[in-house]
Amino acid sequence: MDETALRIMQLAAQGxxxxxxxxxxxxxxxGEENISLVRAMAGLCEGSGTGDLCGVASGAACVLALYSAKGSAEEQALDCAPLLLAQFMDWFKGSATSWGGIRCDDIIAFNxxxxxxxxxxxxVRARETLLGILAEHNIDPSLPKEQAGAR
Structure with missing residues (x-):
């Protein structure tokens, strides 16, 4: 079991x-903590509570936005922001046949x-894909967007 899988298990065990x-x-x-953001992400759990789009996919979309989207009136989104999301969702949809679909309810039923x-x-697979997409676009996942833009 790798470090990511272990961390995922720990977080899941914490609820x-x-x-x-x-x-x-x-x-x-x-190296950040943002309790409000983590709390807000609960709105995407279990297909936003309706069994729709898997929370891994919607959560990953939020991760990509964290690194690339506009967050204030003064800030600009990265030009590649829409492409990041499109790349991830293409991968997710393409891979979904192996786990039953893109909807939470379909994944649960299939398994x-x-x-x-x-x-x-x-x-784990989504995380590997996210990190690969960020690397492809020269985005350092260890830096918040504000710091990465200052390079």
């Missing part, structure tokens, strides 16, 4: 859902019920 775990991993990368190892494996 965090997949979308919260995705953002917490990125905050960990940056015979809610199973931590299924969601954990999706999170």
């Amino acid at each position: 965090f859902c997949c979308s919260q775990i995705m953002i917490k991993l990125s905050l960990d990368d940056m 015979g019920g809610r199973k931590p190892e299924v969601c954990g494996n999706i999170m």
Whole structure:
């Protein structure tokens, strides 16, 4: 078991859902804590509470926005922001056949019920993909957008 899988298991054992775990991993990368953001990410848990889009995918979209989107009136989004999301969602949709779909309810049904190892494996793969996309666009996941732009 690698370090990411272990951290995911620890966070899940603490009661965090997949979308919260995705953002917490990125905050960990940056050495930051943002309780309000993590709390807000709970709104994406279990397909926003309706079984729709998997919280890993919506959480990953938020992670990419954390590194690339506009966050204040003075700030500009990175030009690559839409591309980051498109790349991730293309990967997620393409991979989803192996875990049952892109909707939380479909993933649960396909796998015979809610199973931590299924969601954990999706999170590990999504995390690897996110980090690869960020690297491809020369975005350092250890730096918040404000600091990365100052380079």
